[in-house]
Each structure stands twice: as C-alpha cells, then as structure tokens.
Amino acid sequence: MSEYVVLGDEAVALGAVHGGVSSCYGYPGTPSTEIMEYLLEYSEKEDGPFACWSSNEKTAMEEALGTSFAGKRAIVTMKHVGLNVAADAFMNGALLDIRGGLVVVVADDPGMHSSQNEQDTRFYADFAKIPLLEPANQQQAYDMTREAFDLSEKMGCPVVLRLVTRLSHSRAAIVTKEARKENPINKADNKQDWMLLPANARRRWDSLLGRQKDMISYSENSAINALTMNESNKDRGIITTGLGYNYYKENESELSDNPSHLHIGVYPVPEDKIRKIAAHVKELIILEEGYPLVERLIAGLLPRDLKITGKLENIVPLQGELNPDNIRPALGLPARESAAPSTLDLVGRPPQLCKGCPHDDTYRVIKEVQAELEESTVTSDIGCYALGALPPLSVPETIICMGASITAAKGSSEAGLNNVMAVIGDSTFLHSGLTGLVDCVSSKTDVTIIIVDNETTAMTGGQTTILPSSRLEGVVRGIVGETDHVMTIPAHRKFHEENKEKLRKELAYKGVSVIIAVRECIETARKAKK
Amino acid sequence: MKYDIILSGVGGQGVLSLASVIATAAAKAGYKVRQSEVHGMAQRGGAVMAHMRISDGEIFSDLIGQGTADMILSMEPLESLRYLSWLSPDGIVITSTNPVINIPNYPEESEIKSALDKLKTRRLVDDKTIAKEAGSVRAGNMVIVGAAAADLPFGMDYLKAAVESMFSRKGDEIVQVNYKALDLGSQIS
Ligand code: SF4
Numbered sequence: 279m280s281e282y283v284v285l286g287d288e289a290v291a292l293g294a295v296h297g298g299v300s301s302c303y304g305y306p307g308t309p310s311t312e313i314m315e316y317l318l319e320y321s322e323k324e325d326g327p328f329a330c331w332s333s334n335e336k337t338a339m340e341e342a343l344g345t346s347f348a349g350k351r352a353i354v355t356m357k358h359v360g361l362n363v364a365a366d367a368f369m370n371g372a373l374l375d376i377r378g379g380l381v382v383v384v385a386d387d388p389g390m391h392s393s394q395n396e397q398d399t400r401f402y403a404d405f406a407k408i409p410l411l412e413p414a415n416q417q418q419a420y421d422m423t424r425e426a427f428d429l430s431e432k433m434g435c436p437v438v439l440r441l442v443t444r445l446s447h448s449r450a451a452i453v454t455k456e457a458r459k460e461n462p463i464n465k466a467d468n469k470q471d472w473m474l475l476p477a478n479a480r481r482r483w484d485s486l487l488g489r490q491k492d493m494i495s496y497s498e499n500s501a502i503n504a505l506t507m508n509e510s511n512k513d514r515g516i517i518t519t520g521l522g523y524n525y526y527k528e529n530e531s532e533l534s535d536n537p538s539h540l541h542i543g544v545y546p547v548p549e550d551k552i553r554k555i556a557a558h559v560k561e562l563i564i565l566e567e568g569y570p571l572v573e574r575l576i577a578g579l580l581p582r583d584l585k586i587t588g589k590l591e592n593i594v595p596l597q598g599e600l601n602p603d604n605i606r607p608a609l610g611l612p613a614r615e616s617a618a619p620s621t622l623d624l625v626g627r628p629p630q631l632c633k634g635c636p637h638d639d640t641y642r643v644i645k646e647v648q649a650e651l652e653e654s655t656v657t658s659d660i661g662c663y664a665l666g667a668l669p670p671l672s673v674p675e676t677i678i679c680m681g682a683s684i685t686a687a688k689g690s691s692e693a694g695l696n697n698v699m700a701v702i703g704d705s706t707f708l709h710s711g712l713t714g715l716v717d718c719v720s721s722k723t724d725v726t727i728i729i730v731d732n733e734t735t736a737m738t739g740g741q742t743t744i745l746p747s748s749r750l751e752g753v754v755r756g757i758v759g760e761t762d763h764v765m766t767i768p769a770h771r772k773f774h775e776e777n778k779e780k781l782r783k784e785l786a787y788k789g790v791s792v793i794i795a796v797r798e799c800i801e802t803a804r805k806a807k808k
Numbered sequence: 809m810k811y812d813i814i815l816s817g818v819g820g821q822g823v824l825s826l827a828s829v830i831a832t833a834a835a836k837a838g839y840k841v842r843q844s845e846v847h848g849m850a851q852r853g854g855a856v857m858a859h860m861r862i863s864d865g866e867i868f869s870d871l872i873g874q875g876t877a878d879m880i881l882s883m884e885p886l887e888s889l890r891y892l893s894w895l896s897p898d899g900i901v902i903t904s905t906n907p908v909i910n911i912p913n914y915p916e917e918s919e920i921k922s923a924l925d926k927l928k929t930r931r932l933v934d935d936k937t938i939a940k941e942a943g944s945v946r947a948g949n950m951v952i953v954g955a956a957a958a959d960l961p962f963g964m965d966y967l968k969a970a971v972e973s974m975f976s977r978k979g980d981e982i983v984q985v986n987y988k989a990l991d992l993g994s995q996i997s
Contacts, residue, residue, distance in 0.1 A: 283835065285845070308847055391846070448844040448870040449831065527868035602873035616875030617895035622923040624890050625913045629819060629854030665852060739847070 281453055286445035287312035289416040289452050290355075290383055293423025295320060295327065297379075298458040300350035302329040303338035305709065306738035307357030308392040309446035310385035314355050315739070327460070333744050334680070334709040335360035339367040339382070346378040346436075347472060349464030351427050358386040358397050359679065363710065365402070368436075372406040373482040375471035376435050378461055379427030385441040388568055389599040392737075394660070394679060396597070398568035403438040403545060407486055409493050410438040410545040411502075414523045416450045418502070418543065424455075429496070433489055442567055444521055444599060494546050502543040505551045507558065511535045515559035516609075517542065517552070519572055521600060522565035528602045532611055537563075547572060549579070556580045563608050564588035567600050628668055636769040636797035637663040637730050641671045643777045644699060644728070647785070648673075654697035654785075655690050659683035659711070661703035662736045662799070674701060681710030687725045688718050697785045698724070704731040704750060705743050715757050718790045726784045726791045729754075730769065732799035740802040747796055754792050763787055769795040809839075810863040811961045812872045814891045817883030818908045819851040825974075826883065826949040827858050830960070832970035834862045837962035844870040853910055855887055862961060881956050883935075883949060884908050885920050892927075900929040902956050904948065906936050931955055931996060938992045944982075947989035954993020964994060 284292065291313045294302065302321070304314040314331065321329040332338035335356040345352035354364075361368060361384050368382065384402075387393040403410035411426050413419040423439060430437040470478050497503055514537040518526050523541050530536065540555045542548065556562055556576065562584060564573045570589035577586055589596045593608045606613065631638050641663075648654045658664060658674030659682065667674040676686050684707075687700035702711045707729050718725055731750060735741040745753070751766050758764050763784060767777050777795070784791035813830070817823040824845055831841045842861045859872045874893050880901045882888030888903035895901065903924070907917065924930055933955045935948040942951070950971065957964050971986045 283831070283841070312847070444844060444870050447847050448842060450842045450867075451835070451840070521870075524868040524870070528873065601871045602869050614873060614875035615897060616893045617897055617899055617928070619892045620889040620923045620926070622889060622915060622919055624886065625911060625915065627818065627853075627855040627887075627911050629852035630910065632852065662852070 281451050283449055283451050284416060285312055285447060285449050286413070286416050286419045286441060287385070287447070288316045289419040290423045290439065290441065291316035291320065292452075292454060293420040294353045294381070296454060296457040297424035297427045298351050298460045299327050299353050299427070300460045301342065301345040301352045302327060302355070303332045303341045303352070304355035305332055305335045305338055305360055306735050306741050307360050307385075308738055309387060309443040310355050310357045310360070310383065310441070311738045311741075312446070313383060331741060331744060335364035336367050339364040339371065342380055343367065343371050343374065346376055346380040347466050349378040349466070350461045351379040353381045353383060355383045356385075357393065358384055358399050359394060360384070361399060361402055363680065368402065369406050370474055371436050372408045373474060373479055373486060375466060375468065375482070376430055377464065377466060379430035380436040381423065381426040381430060381439055382436050383423075383439045383441065385443065385446045386568060387443045389443065391443050394677070396568075398571060399438060399440045400545060400568060400571045403440075404571070407490060408435045408437060409433060409496070410440055412440045412520045412543045412545070413445065414521055414541075414543060415445070416448070417452045419445060420452045420454065422543075424458075433493060433496070435486065435489070440520070442521060442599070490546070494549060497544040497546055498548040498550055500544040500548070503541065503548045503551060505538070505540045505555060507538045507555070508536050511537055512559055513537070514561045514563060515539070515555045517555065517562060517564045517572060519543065519566040521567045522605070525600050525602050525605050526565055529606060529609055529611060533609065542572060547575060552576055552579070556584055559584075561585040561587060565594055565600060565605050565608065570596070629665060630668060631662065631665045632800055634800050635662070636732050636795070636799065637666060638671070639771050639774070639797070640701075640728065640730050640769045640795045641666045641673045643774060643781055644701070645671065645673055647778050647781045650782075651697050651785070653695070654699065655687070655695045656699045656701060657683040657686045657690065659702045659706045661706050662732070663701055663703055663730050666701075680706055681714055684711050684714030684725070684727055685717065687727070688714065688721070688723045691723050691725050692721070698726070699785070700725060700727045702727065702729055704729060704733070704747060705735040707750075708744050712753070712757070715754070715790075715792070719758055722789055724788045726781070726793065729792065729794045731794050731796040732802070733796070734799050734802040736799045736801060740799065740805060750794055754794065758790055758792060763789065763791040765792075766794045766796055769797040809961060810861070810865070810867075811879075812877045813860040813862070813879045813881055814872060814877045814894045815858040815860060815881050816887040816891055817856055818887060818910070819853050819856050821883045821908065822949045823856050823858060823883055826881070826953055827860055829950070829953055829967065829970045829974060830860060832973060833962060833966040836969050837966045839864055839962070840867055842867045842870050855890060857891055879956065879959060881952060883952060885924060886915065889920075889923055898929070900931065900959055901927050902931045902933065902952065904935045904952055905932050906934065933993065933996055935993070939989055942989040942992055943985040944989075947985055950986045950989035951993035954990035955996045957990065957994045964990065
C-alpha cells in the first residue's frame with residue numbers, strides 16, 4: 279500500500295497498471311488526455327505496458343479489441359465526443375466474447391469546459407447493454423478501473439468507466455493496492471464468437487441479452503451502490519450518481535432529518551434498491567451528473583403518486599455541471615450569503631491564440647484575401663485554430679466535429695457557395711480529415727483546403743502527431759494525384775505577401791487545392807528548448 | 809478545521825504551480841487536500857480559476873460552495889474580483905496589483921484600484937517588484953504565496969518544505985530565491 283496525490287485521470291492510469299493491463303490506446307481529448315500521458319510515461323520508465331496514441335478513437339477501440347482477442351487486458355481512452363467516432367467498433371465490440379478484460383474509459387465534459395456538446399456516456403453503455411462504472415472520487419477511480427477489468431472478464435463484454443471533467447482534473451490522495459500480473463496470451467478459441475456475420479451476431483446478441491440479469495444482480499450487490507435507509511423519515515429520499523454524491527454530502531449536515539439515500543455508481547441500475555427507497559418515501563430527489571438517465575428510467579418504473587424531483591422539471595439544472603450550490607433548491611435549502619460582488623464591469627477574458635502562434639499568421643493571410651473577394655466561406659475544425667473564431671480574427675464560420683471542416687466545405691461548395699476554404703490542423707486531418715479529402719477528390723469539388731500544420735497536437739498539451747509533418751505532403755499527394763495544386767508554405771509573417779498570392783491563385787482554381795501551412799507551435803518549441 | 813481557497817489568474821501565469829506549493833505544504837502539515845484544475849482550451853491566456861480545499865476531516869466536493877471560501881488568492885487584480893460570490897462575508901482577498909492586459913476593453917487601473925479598496929479585507933501585493941528584489945522575476949507566484957502565509961492554517965516551515973521538494977531538482981540557487989520570495993511576501997500586511 280502506498281499513497282499518491284494524483285489527478286482523477288492519473289488514478290485511472292495507475293489502476294490500469296496495477297490491474298494488469300497489457301496495452302493502452304487512445305486519442306487525446308480534454309479532459310481524458312492525462313490518462314494516456316501518464317501511461318505513456320510510465321511504460322517508458324518501467325518498460326511496459328504497451329502504450330501509444332492512435333489516429334483516432336475508432337482505431338484505438340479496434341486495437342484494444344485486438345489485444346483482448348489475444349486474451350490480454352486492454353484499456354482505451356477518449357473524451358465523450360470521441361466515443362461517437364469509435365461508436366461502430368464500440369457497439370459491435372459489445373457482442374464479442376471478451377475474455378481479456380477490456381475497459382473503455384470515457385471522460386465526459388458537462389459544462390463544456392472544452393467541448394462541443396455535453397452528451398452523457400451512460401446512455402452509450404445503456405445502448406450497448408454493457409456495464410458502466412462511475413467513480414465519485416480519485417480513490418474510486420483507481421479501485422473501479424481495477425474492478426472494471428475483472429468485471430469485463432466476468433461478464434464477457436467490454437466495461438465502460440465514465441469520468442467527468444471535475445474528477446479527471448482534480449487532485450487528491452489515493453491509496454494503491456498490490457499490482458496484479460498481466461494475463462498470458464490466450465487467443466479466443468471459438469472464432470465464431472469474434473466474427474459478427476449475421477448468424478453469429480444473432481447468437482451473440484441473444485447471449486448478451488441473456489447476461490443482463492447477471493449484470494443487474496452484480497450492480498444490486500455492489501457495495502458502491504449503497505442504500506442507507508432512515509426508517510423514520512418517510513417524506514424524502516435521495517438518489518445520487520457520480521459527483522452528485524459529493525455535492526449532496528457537502529450539504530447533508532444542513533438537512534434537519536437525513537433522508538434515505540441511494541448512491542448509484544455501478545450500472546445497469548440496481549432495480550430492487552430503487553424500488554425499496556421509492557416505496558418508503560413520498561418524494562424522490564435525484565441528483566445525477568449529466569443527463570437525467572436514472573430519472574427517466576425510474577419515472578416509468580415507479581408508482582404515479584410518487585413525486586420525482588430532478589432534471590426533467592429543471593429543479594436540478596438540466597445543463598452544465600452540478601455543484602454544491604445548484605442542488606440546494608432541490609433539497610429545500612436557501613442560497614448562501616457571500617461577500618458583496620464588485621460593481622465594476624468585469625469584462626470577460628476568453629482564451630486566445632498565443633502571441634506569435636503560426637495559426638495567427640495563416641488566418642491573417644486568409645482574412646486579407648477574403649477582404650478582396652465579393653464572396654467567400656471558411657469552415658474550420660477542432661483544435662487551437664478554433665480560437666481564430668474569436669475577435670480580432672473572427673475568420674471561421676463553422677466548427678462542428680473532428681474532420682468536418684473539409685466535408686462541410688465540400689457540401690457548401692456543392693450547394694453553390696464560392697471561394698470555399700476549409701481550415702484543419704495536422705492531427706485533425708489525420709484523425710478524420712483524410713476521408714473527406716478523398717470525397718473531394720472523387721467529386722472534383724471546388725475547395726481550397728488549408729492544413730495548418732503546427733507539428734503537434736497543441737490544444738491538448740502538445741502530443742507528438744501520429745505522423746511527422748514531413749510526411750503530410752506525400753500523404754496528400756497520394757490522394758490528390760500529381761498536380762500543382764498541392765503545396766507546402768511557411769506559416770510566417772515574413773512570407774505574408776507571397777502566401778496571399780498563393781491563396782488567391784488556389785481560390786481561382788476550380789478544383790481541389792491543398793495548401794499545407796507549416797510552422798511549429800511556439801508552445802511546443804518553447805518546451806523543447808527547456 | 810476546513811480552509812477553502814479560490815485561486816485565480818490568467819492562463820500561463822503559473823496559477824497551477826502556486827496551487828501545487830500550497831497543496832504540498834498542506835499535505836506535509838497532515839491535512840487532506842483536494843484541488844481542481846483547469847486544463848485544455850481555458851488555459852490559452854483566458855481567465856483561470858481553481859478550487860483548493862484543505863481540511864482535517866473528509867472533503868467530499870471538489871468545488872467550493874458560494875459564500876464559503878476563506879480566501880481568494882489571485883495573480884491578477886481584475887481576476888481577483890471575478891469570483892467574489894464564492895468569498896464568505898469574512899473572507900480575505902489577496903491579489904497581485906500587476907494587471908495582465910490581453911483584452912481590448914480592460915478597465916482603467918484607477919477603477920480596479922477603487923474596486924479593490926471597497927473590499928472589506930484585502931492585501932495588495934506588488935509581486936513583480938518584490939520578486940525582482942528576491943532575485944528572479946519569475947518568483948512572483950511565491951511572493952503571492954508568502955503574502956497569504958499568515959492566514960493559511962499551517963506555518964511557513966511547511967511552505968518552505970514544499971518549495972524545497974518542488975524546486976530542489978533545479979538547484980539550490982532557485983530554492984533560495986523562492987525562499988526569499990516567500991519571506992518578502994510574508995512581510996506584506
Ligand atoms: S499552443 Fe501553439 S498552436 Fe496553440 S495557440 Fe499557442 S502557439 Fe498556437
């Protein structure tokens with residue numbers, strides 16, 4: 279036993295290492311990035327387990343399935359929107375005969391601190407009909423990661439571990455336990471259970487449905503799903519999930535008569551325990567981090583005269599994170615008094631591109647050329663360059679999801695917009711821009727794609743890109759073919775006028791042009807010098 | 809005992825290493841600590857805020873409740889005002905007086921000054937000048953920590969031990985500069 283002060287993400291990484299993981303895959307995305315960063319560093323220092331970044335979340339998921347096929351334990355990490363990318367492999371993976379524990383760690387971002395949406399991964403686990411574990415603190419993050427591997431092998435399916443930003447990026451002390459050894463190679467013996475041809479898939483689906491009762495009884499008996507009854511208080515009961523537990527506990531001492539309390543951290547939900555608390559009270563208050571999953575489930579299960587207080591009526595906020603304050607109205611507690619706020623106009627201070635960022639130079643080229651045109655459109659993508667959407671640049675007009683700049687540009691151009699430019703980063707291009715480029719070439723679409731290549735994955739802290747910059751032009755040429763309309767330019771003020779001229783020319787060309795604007799991110803450059 | 813601190817500043821100012829010194833010191837003094845951080849997009853020159861909770865009992869929430877923070881500790885004056893709704897009516901604001909002006913509509917310095925003067929309990933720190941005196945312009949965040957020392961629930965020894973464990977890799981000279989920054993900061997009242 280030793281004690282470490284770690285981020286929630288790092289607790290998961292340590293849990294995986296001590297849980298005998300053999301391979302770790304992932305794609306960087308806030309707030310999940312630090313899990314893989316820890317694993318990469320650990321594996322370098324300790325010579326194992328195998329850890330690497332993948333091109334995207336889908337490839338990561340499939341690589342992890344391959345490790346599991348070999349009988350070894352694998353972990354795959356991503357942020358919530360990354361699971362959309364991996365969804366095909368994820369949903370199908372649920373039907374395979376998993377013998378080497380497979381843990382899918384997904385970090386949600388309620389409050390959208392650095393994300394495009396708030397989706398709740400618990401719905402995906404419910405959708406795929408596999409178990410999900412949801413830690414409420416760093417210690418549970420460590421323990422549940424270990425438990426998730428065992429559970430995966432016990433239930434014969436992947437298990438999801440759901441984190442949220444506030445846990446991923448909070449530090450506290452954890453106590454670790456003795457490390458378990460890796461599994462030996464033990465390749466799946468019945469290949470019919472790994473080939474999802476319709477006949478096999480139907481059998482596997484039947485098998486997965488048949489295991490649901492084992493999953494529910496596991497969650498029913500889990501010590502995490504703790505039910506504390508107060509026989510004398512028949513008015514109110516509380517159900518918490520995830521970090522809702524912490525915020526409830528924070529306020530509990532102010533309640534006059536402690537309500538009965540059920541916490542849910544292991545899914546599918548423990549139905550008997552829910553029935554038991556519901557039968558005891560007139561009102562159930564539900565505090566869950568994310569969407570109203572439990573609330574919706576039980577609204578259908580329970581008697582109609584029971585009052586349910588939660589997100590559906592927006593008494594607990596439907597949007598954003600829970601916190602110690604916004605659950606107080608549901609508990610009937612008054613707002614707290616605070617120091618007087620300042621009367622000064624507290625102007626906002628949004629994030630911005632660093633001074634001297636290469637993207638800034640590229641956007642200035644685009645902005646000035648745009649000013650000369652009667653009509654133009656710029657689609658953009660997910661990465662530091664998304665910050666170019668804020669003043670003073672304000673260039674991008676769409677930011678949708680990874681890779682969508684190129685495909686959205688294609689659609690806009692095909693709808694009849696002129697001078698359409700797509701801005702995309704190097705990592706994003708390799709993540710899911712490549713196939714969009716293939717589409718453009720196949721349709722001979724009139725677009726100008728500007729790959730802003732800063733030689734790193736900057737937004738998530740500067741991970742090495744999956745292929746070095748020097749390879750990018752070759753990759754693009756391979757798709758576009760031999761043409762003068764693929765070029766690399768230096769993203770630097772010194773070449774401002776030349777770069778403008780090149781962009782003007784490519785906009786005038788009616789077909790696919792790709793301009794790769796290269797200069798290293800100044801943050802990574804600074805770190806490398808240190 | 810519980811002591812809750814809101815830490816604020818601008819992305820890139822080293823708010824997290826400031827947090828880390830206090831958290832390490834608190835842990836060395838035997839307290840439980842929870843500290844939430846800001847990563848990713850919000851760090852790029854934007855407003856940043858972190859919650860730090862220190863207690864001798866169990867801490868459930870990573871977030872501090874409104875009106876319950878004992879201290880706002882800020883690396884930037886405008887940012888020290890942004891989170892007053894977290895401060896308890898008897899809480900203290902300790903802030904750097906040196907503005908980071910990276911937005912076009914930053915208020916006049918006199919307006920900020922008078923807003924700070926209206927606070928019930930406040931300690932204003934010219935961390936830049938003092939850090940220079942200590943021997944390194946980069947030690948500004950340690951000056952701010954020093955200025956908070958008198959109110960923290962543990963002594964200067966623990967802060968120094970934390971500095972030692974965090975900076976010893978970088979050599980004794982850096983450790984000494986940071987000690988001095990802490991000491992000079994602690995003399996501000
Ligand atoms: S981190 Fe790099 S890419 Fe991102 S804004 Fe700063 S310089 Fe630009």
